[in-house]
Amino acid sequence: MSFLANRALMTLRSSAQKQPMNRFLRLNNVAYDRTPASFEQWRKAKLPRIQFALECALPPATTEPPRLHHAMRYAVLGTGKRLRPLLCHAAGEIFSVAPDALDHAATAVELIHAASLVHDDLPALDNDDLRRGRATVHVQYDEALAILVGDALFAQAFNVLSQTPAEAECLTRLVKELAGASGSIGLTGGEALDLAAVGGTLDVMQLQTLHQMKTGSLIRASVRMAALCAGSSHPLIPELDHYANAIGLALQIIDDIHDITLDSATLGKTAGKDARDGKATYVSVHGLPMSRQHATQLIEQAHDSLQTLPGNTTPLHGLADMIHRHLP
């Protein structure tokens, strides 16, 4: 495993040296251009790097046991907005962290996200058969294997994160950050609250807590890990937390809105399921117009919280807009 990860790291470094570095320098020259075109240029330059790092982080499908590794690759390497790795790289721009230093954290958070989706889709949870426009892992393979895929991806995330080129103290902080965000006081706890709320009623604060835990915690970890990668001389900036809390909640509200406003083909997942399953969502608690309004306000708050930050905030602004653009 560590051989694979080392090979991945070496390949990442040599590929970063071959061509993207020049591109990063050129991008740095237009770092304060806040136009959507500039953000798109940044995003499109980052996506191949993120995808390549994910490829390298997963054992080849031929590795024993091949069916498990095939399914892990299926779960991770399909389509997906790669929002969390993009956020990690975007927050790195605030601290001028070299992309090399962020690759492991960006990859690890996406592996946790992919694991959470595999488990979220299981018959015991949301029982969904469509994800990112194709069959969910338990449908494509089988339920037992999907459980193991989630387990293995969770473990692989920390394997990758532990190989971040940083000092031991920084590594410890990174692992603590991602573990906290993924576990019972973060994503997994949020999923438990989500299941416990089925068929019942939640008040506004309970729903917000649920959403912040199941979705917001990983979004927050994505930006906080970039700050940690910047080194101990950089404090964790409260404005970045405000930004992440706002877009994390907005993302889940917009996801709730999508569930009742879009069709399955557009969504790439089964539409209309939340209401059918008695899920507690922003739409079920607040109604559609107020949910839309709240999502828009949160995106505005996210933009505001970036105002006093140093460095290149264009990618963070752009990612907030990208989430908002998906609001139907």
Ligand code: IPE
């Ligand atoms: C989907 O997350 C689940 C939620 C937490 C809302 P994304 O909307 O980031 O899904 P992908 O990664 O692009 O498929």
Ligand code: IPE
């Ligand atoms: C969030 O909630 C999923 C996770 C935190 C894994 P949903 O259950 O609404 O996500 P989708 O709609 O299945 O992507």
Ligand code: MG
């Ligand atoms: Mg769910």
Ligand code: MG
């Ligand atoms: Mg779901």
Ligand code: MG
């Ligand atoms: Mg949903």
